[in-house]
Amino acid sequence: MSLIKIDPSLDLVLEREIDVPVELVWTAWTTPHHLKEWFVPKPWTITSCEIDLRPGGAFRTTMRSPEGQEFPNDGCFLEIVEHRRLVFTDTLLPGFRPSAKPFFTAALLLEPAGLGTKYTAIAIHGSEAGRKTHEEMGFHGGWGTVADQMVAYIKAGKVAN
Amino acid sequence: MSLIKIDPSLDLVLEREIDVPVELVWTAWTTPHHLKEWFVPKPWTITSCEIDLRPGGAFRTTMRSPEGQEFPNDGCFLEIVEHRRLVFTDTLLPGFRPSAKPFFTAALLLEPAGLGTKYTAIAIHGSEAGRKTHEEMGFHGGWGTVADQMVAYIKAGKVAN
Numbered sequence: 001m002s003l004i005k006i007d008p009s010l011d012l013v014l015e016r017e018i019d020v021p022v023e024l025v026w027t028a029w030t031t032p033h034h035l036k037e038w039f040v041p042k043p044w045t046i047t048s049c050e051i052d053l054r055p056g057g058a059f060r061t062t063m064r065s066p067e068g069q070e071f072p073n074d075g076c077f078l079e080i081v082e083h084r085r086l087v088f089t090d091t092l093l094p095g096f097r098p099s100a101k102p103f104f105t106a107a108l109l110l111e112p113a114g115l116g117t118k119y120t121a122i123a124i125h126g127s128e129a130g131r132k133t134h135e136e137m138g139f140h141g142g143w144g145t146v147a148d149q150m151v152a153y154i155k156a157g158k159v160a161n
Numbered sequence: 162m163s164l165i166k167i168d169p170s171l172d173l174v175l176e177r178e179i180d181v182p183v184e185l186v187w188t189a190w191t192t193p194h195h196l197k198e199w200f201v202p203k204p205w206t207i208t209s210c211e212i213d214l215r216p217g218g219a220f221r222t223t224m225r226s227p228e229g230q231e232f233p234n235d236g237c238f239l240e241i242v243e244h245r246r247l248v249f250t251d252t253l254l255p256g257f258r259p260s261a262k263p264f265f266t267a268a269l270l271l272e273p274a275g276l277g278t279k280y281t282a283i284a285i286h287g288s289e290a291g292r293k294t295h296e297e298m299g300f301h302g303g304w305g306t307v308a309d310q311m312v313a314y315i316k317a318g319k320v321a322n
Contacts, residue, residue, distance in 0.1 A: 003217040056164040095164045096266045098287035105257045126259035
């Protein structure tokens, strides 16, 4: 039973059905060389990705703008339920150390739906201001675009089952 | 394998050997009606305690000063390894929601040592300023006193095995 509870005043939710199986979505999300191919809207790129798939384990990516500026993201995993639920946060660094720039917790919820997947991505904030900032940063467009990129990547046969 | 790594510039550590068994220490720490009896230096008291022993589950206490002022603490558990390791934080509320006042993560590490327990409590901070503030709040005296209170409570036969 997940303890994740959506609060519409604080959280942002992207929910859609996608026609790729849950196991491949899981692999695309949890394997660095796959995640690097789709996790940021193009033409941005991911230049590095570290995934230590344990509670408290590192989840680090570096995003690179088309102009060449790099933006590191540092956080850790909180909850891992294979093929169903992946929770991570930037409020804690690896080893559960409090971070200097706490912003949000993310929960990815997956459910089989026919041959595809019900795909729910939730950004959990501590304040309405946090939610609003994230909305203005383009949460819906950004997370929607990368979901599209992930589906295209999986359909191109790049992720082995 | 724990991902907890002590950084002496950021963290505070209380380590001692206590002559009560690891199973009773675990019960004293994870049962609200036991924890209320020893978790704050007397004559302060704990007026309420909620423990939902799951990752993301609530760990809430309210401390009451001798003058009657109440201080709520709200956080969640991160890692639970029965009789060995309990990790919790105030940087995330139940359901992993970022908190408004992130301060520290605590790790309690227990190891059997003869008939007793090697008892290690670690306060993990994100900055040297956080460590210093916690030191000045009286981390060592406070956590040491409550460890003494817990041992006395267990030796008085209050915690069933």
